[in-house]
Amino acid sequence: MKIAAIIPVKTFSQAKTRLGLPSQQKEELCKIMLEEILYIISISPQIEKIVMVTKEEKALEIGKKFNTISIIDNEEKNVNGAVALADKYLLENSFDASIVFPQDIPYIKTQDIDFILNYKIPPNFAIVVPSRRFDGTNALVRMPVDLMKTHYDEDSYKIHMNAAKEYTRNVALVFAKRIMWDVDNIEDLEFLLEQNEKPLIAQKIRSVLNSN
Numbered sequence: 001m002k003i004a005a006i007i008p009v010k011t012f013s014q015a016k017t018r019l020g021l022p023s024q025q026k027e028e029l030c031k032i033m034l035e036e037i038l039y040i041i042s043i044s045p046q047i048e049k050i051v052m053v054t055k056e057e058k059a060l061e062i063g064k065k066f067n068t069i070s071i072i073d074n075e076e077k078n079v080n081g082a083v084a085l086a087d088k089y090l091l092e093n094s095f096d097a098s099i100v101f102p103q104d105i106p107y108i109k110t111q112d113i114d115f116i117l118n119y120k121i122p123p124n125f126a127i128v129v130p131s132r133r134f135d136g137t138n139a140l141v142r143m144p145v146d147l148m149k150t151h152y153d154e155d156s157y158k159i160h161m162n163a164a165k166e167y168t169r170n171v172a173l174v175f176a177k178r179i180m181w182d183v184d185n186i187e188d189l190e191f192l193l194e195q196n197e198k199p200l201i202a203q204k205i206r207s208v209l210n211s212n
Contacts, residue, residue, distance in 0.1 A: 002048050003117070004090050004145075005041045006100045008073075008082035009034060009054035016104070018185045021209075027058070028208045033106040033183065035062050036201055041101070042066040044113045051089060051098075053082035059103075079152035090145045097143035099127075100150065104183040105138055106205075107197045112176045116141060119172045126164035126171045130157035132180045132188075139179050 012027040019026055041050050050068045054060065055076055063070050071085050083100055090098055099116070101108070116139055119127050126147055129139035137156040142148065147167050151159040157173075164171045178197060183189055189209070193202050 001097060001122075001143075002095045003046055003097045003099065004049045004051050004086075004095045005044075005047050006083055006086040006090075006098050007034075007037065007041075007050060007052045007068075007103055008079045008086075008100070009052055009056055009059045009103050011054070011056045011076060012058060014076075016183070019183075019189070020186065025208050025211060028211075029183075029205065030103070031058060031062065032201065032204050032208065034059055034103045035065075036106040036198075037101060037103060037108055038062060038066045038068060040108050040110055041113070042068075044110045046113055046117050047099070049095070051086045053085050080150045083150045083152075087145050095145055097141060098145045100137075100140040100142075101179075102138060102182055105179055105181060106183070106201050107178040107181050107192060107195065109178055109197075112178050115176055116174055116179070119174055124168040124170060126160070126168060127174055128157055128160045128164070128172070129174050129176050129179050131182050132191075136182070138182055139174075139176070 012030040015030055016026050041047050052063045052068045053071045053073045055073050060070050071089060073082050073085060116127055125143050127141035128137055131138045135155055137160050140160055148163045181192055
């Protein structure tokens with residue numbers, strides 16, 4: 001089965017406004033998080049290709065390190081529009097399934113991806129991993145790729161669960177803690193730094209926060 005990961009990446013200067021960080025620190029943090037998730041996905045044996053949708057030049061440069069397929073999203077309207085662009089590419093290139101990740105889950109590990117995909121129930125299925133606050137979707141698996149449209153930024157995990165059930169009975173809500181740990185505000189960053197999961201990434205984040 002051909003499975004691709006989809007990573008929508010917002011322009012760094014426009015992303016993570018709720019962090020309240022100076023622009024330079026915020027961009028450095030975005031780069032750290034994106035590079036880590038791309039690295040982890042690139043070494044996952046279950047993922048054949050990473051498709052990143054962005055117009056951020058720095059993200060495009062990072063993507064080259066990991067043989068990422070980059071789709072330029074000049075309009076950058078929202079996450080749903082970005083995912084739709086990736087869906088079109090995956091359908092044209094005969095991918096069987098996709099898994100959408102945000103760029104801000106830097107503690108993800110390859111075993112988390114294995115854990116999620118072990119739930120797959122062919123031929124039609126959907127898997128939703130919510131965010132830590134249960135107000136978003138931090139991983140969305142769809143088989144086929146166009147099983148349903150996405151509904152990000154709308155209390156999305158509940159909507160994704162209900163939307164998937166309109167097309168298949170094989171819908172799973174899966175809790176994978178490291179994937180649920182996203183970064184929307186300083187509280188989230190402090191929470192991450194309290195977890196003993198990735199000391200090197202934590203050190204990089206601390207260095208950014210301590211820089212002037």
